[in-house]
Structures are given as C-alpha cells and as structure tokens.
C-alpha cells in the first residue's frame with residue numbers, strides 16, 4: 001500500500017540538482033515561514049532523507065518544498081532540503097523553483113519578464129525571470145540581506161591547524177576560506193580533498209563559532225563551507241567550491257569527514273562572499289561579480305545597496321543564473337519498503353548517517 005506520494009519537477013541550476021516538490025503543502029504546518037522551517041526540522045527529517053538519499057536520491061541532490069505564501073503579494077514559500085538538513089534559503093534551489101513553477105504553469109509566465117516573489121524563513125526574496133518562447137532563460141534572485149559576522153577569524157581545524165576564515169551570512173551562515181590556505185586548488189579532480197577540508201572546517205566552526213540570525217534566532221549554526229580563490233586580482237577569475245556535508249560530523253570518526261561539492265557556484269555562498277569582499281574593499285556597490293563553480297558554471301552577482309540588520313551592517317545582493325527542467329517524477333513510499341528514510345554507504349558517504 002502506498003502511504004506517501006510526492007509530485008516533483010526535477011531541475012538543475014548551473015549543474016546543481018534541485019527536486020522541486022509541488023504537492024507538499026499539506027505536509028507542513030506553521031503560520032510563518034520560520035514556524036514551517038522549524039516544523040520541518042522537528043517532524044519531517046525522514047521525508048528529507050526519503051527524497052535525498054539512496055535509493056531515490058543521490059549525494060549531489062537538494063530539494064525544495066513549494067508551499068503557499070504567507071506574506072501579502074507573495075507567490076509562494078519555500079523550505080530547502082539539503083543533505084545536511086533543512087535550510088531557509090538557497091540560490092540554486094530558488095532558480096530551480098522559479099524555472100519549474102513558470103515552465104509548468106503553476107505560476108503564470110509573462111514574457112519578456114516574470115516576477116516571482118518567494119517567502120523564506122529569513123525574509124522575502126524577489127526574483128525576476130527572463131522568459132521567451134515559453135522558456136525561462138535566466139533568473140535573478142534579489143536575496144535577503146547578507147552580512148559579515150567576522151573577517152579572518154582564527155579557527156583551529158583538525159589536521160590543518162589554525163586557518164583564518166570569514167564568517168558570513170548570505171541566506172545561511174558560511175565559513176569561507178581561500179582554498180590555498182588549506183593547500184588546495186578549486187579543481188574537480190581534487191573533490192575528495194576539498195570535501196574533507198570542508199568537513200573539517202565545519203566541525204571546527206560548529207565547535208568554536210557562535211552565530212545567530214538577528215531576525216530568526218533558530219538560524220544559529222554554520223551550514224556550508226566555501227573554499228574560494230582568495231583576494232580579487234585583476235585578470236583572475238573568481239571561483240569557489242562549496243562543501244555540503246551530511247547531517248552528522250564527528251571529530252573522532254574520519255569516515256564522516258566527507259561531503260558533496262555544490263555543482264553550482266552556490267547562490268547563498270556567493271552572496272556571503274560578496275558581503276565579505278565589500279567589507280574588504282574589493283567589491284563596490286553596483287559592480288558585477290562573476291563567480292564560477294568547481295565545474296565552471298557561473299552566477300553573476302551584484303550588490304544593489306546597503307542596509308542594517310539588527311546590529312549588522314548588511315548588503316543587498318543579487319545573483320543571476322539559469323535553471324533547466326530535467327524531468328517530472330512521482331516518488332512513492334510502499335509501506336513494505338525497508339528504506340523509508342533512505343540509506344548511505346561508505347563508498348561515497350559516511351555509512352549509515
């Protein structure tokens with residue numbers, strides 16, 4: 001007997017897969033997006049694993065629950081599912097969602113530009129899709145304010161020693177460091193070493209850093225890690241590799257020191273990186289910022305202005321990229337299936353997490 005049936009539009013944004021769940025409204029309770037995110041974290045973690053892990057998912061996959069809006073004038077709300085947990089916001093997943101809801105007709109498409117307003121647990125996000133011939137060509141996401149918690153913060157990282165990192169918020173909290181500081185380059189061939197370094201940075205961040213979003217105190221931990229190409233230099237292309245870890249990391253278990261690299265240039269990470277570069281005097285308001293992923297795909301960022309958020313000086317970041325629909329799927333759970341929350345195997349992940 002089938003107990004659960006999830007209707008999805010499969011998509012990717014600049015290579016990063018996002019499974020957009022379009023019939024999840026009845027599964028999530030809460031009057032605000034913050035309450036809904038908290039509800040997902042408390043009650044729907046098995047659903048997240050069901051969607052993202054084997055035998056239905058894969059390590060490079062994220063998903064999005066498309067929910068009714070909560071703010072007047074918004075079109076929808078989203079909660080993002082990553083391998084490490086539920087998150088309030090994601091650039092690639094927002095682009096996947098906008099592309100999916102417009103190309104499927106869930107939200108009417110108006111040529112040449114359609115605006116889609118999206119509620120998240122850290123604020124409302126305005127998006128602008130360039131459309132022609134019934135297709136979404138690109139999506140610009142005017143993200144929630146991004147800010148710097150600290151620049152060059154010393155972290156004691158297992159096996160690496162002291163590493164100076166930037167702690168930033170760009171829709172989620174990130175620790176960001178030059179790949180060179182870990183003896184690495186941003187190259188897909190070094191993926192295994194990049195994920196190991198990212199996992200160890202995250203372990204250190206979770207133990208040593210206190211972060212809290214001024215508008216949503218439940219957002220209180222570093223989520224993802226960005227290794228980047230370092231200070232901006234004329235003629236040098238900015239690149240990054242964002243490490244998405246699994247849920248549980250343990251300092252005493254090297255099998256957990258792993259993760260998957262974001263295949264896109266990471267929208268939230270790019271927004272946080274732009275906040276840090278602005279604070280360092282390396283990115284002006286209104287200047288375009290081309291950021292490449294580990295596979296060479298691009299988001300173009302821009303800071304539209306500044307604002308304040310609680311005690312933080314913040315910037316107003318946008319990112320632009322493209323998404324593509326890759327399929328339609330219906331995921332079901334048979335009540336005799338032994339893996340209702342999926343599984344992971346130590347050939348690519350830490351086993352059993």
Ligand SMILES: O=C(O)[C@H]1NCC[C@@H]1O
Pocket residue numbers: 016062082087089090091092093244262264265266267268269
């Ligand atoms: O673009 C982003 O913001 C992200 N991509 C996958 C993980 C992050 O949420």
